[in-house]
Amino acid sequence: MTTLLALSGSLRLGSSNSVLLEAAGLLAPAGMRIELYRGIGTLPHFNPDLDGDNPPETVLDLRRRVGAADGLLISCPEYARGIPGSFKNALDWLVGSFEFPGKPVALFNASPRASDAQAALRLVLTTMSACIVEQASITLPLLATRLDAMGMVEDPEIAASVKAALAAFARTIETSAQAEPEGSG
Template sequence: MITLLALSGSLRAGSSNTVLLEAAALLAPPDLRITLYEGIGSLPHFNPDLDGDMPPESVRELRRRIGAADGLLISCPEYARGIPGSFKNALDWLVGSSEFPGKKVALFNASPRASEAQAALRLVLRTMSAEIVEEASITLPLLATRLEPKAMAREPGIAEPVVAALTAFARAIATPG
């Protein structure tokens, strides 16, 4: 069983990014399990002075979950042409961790207009030594659709590219090197 940890860059209730990740969990092939991490909003502001032998419990939990996952599925909105501060804060807590480098990542983008944030996110993730799986990274026009996860999963224009991306991601994770 391949396990993915899904991270939404949005804290907003009903975010199209979060709903997309929830729909992906419904559409996952039988050999793939996707779990949504919901603690980004509760992480403390990054402070290197707190990142010693005993970082805050919420940070340790995030790192444990990252370490236990075979890959990360990230969907992040664009705020003011960049990565939302709360999501960048979560990434900052992972910079010095041993769990993140080399982790395979697929990027799901819920808006074609979010190209600036996607470019910034790719730069940050590569700097952190993530392995972005391009064939598993997709952009879908979901802004203002207001669909629930089950409705997204039933919509062929959404479900088909999500399933194809998840299948490509599982293949990339299962293939060594």
């Protein structure tokens, strides 16, 4: 079973990014489970002084979930031409962790207009040693559609794009796992 941790960069209820990740959970292929992490807003402001021997429990929980996941599925909006502060804060808590480097990441973008945030997100994730899986990263024009998760599942074009991206992500994760030397995981 492939397990993905889905991270939405938006705290807004009904965010098209969060709804897209919910739809991905409904469209996941057999053998894949997608867990939507809902704790971004509960993380304290990043402070290296708090990240010593006893980091906050919410941070430890995020790190455990990242470590347990086979890959990360991220959908992030653009605020003022960049990454929302709350999401950047979550990434900052992962920078010094051993769970994140080398983690496969697929980027789902709910708006073609969010290109600056996507570029910034890619820069940050690459700096953090993420393995961005291009063939599993997609951009969909969802901004003004007001579709809920079931509406996305029932839309043939959206569903096909999400399914293809998830299938590509699963293949990449499976190939990577087979390539790891025994005892390295």
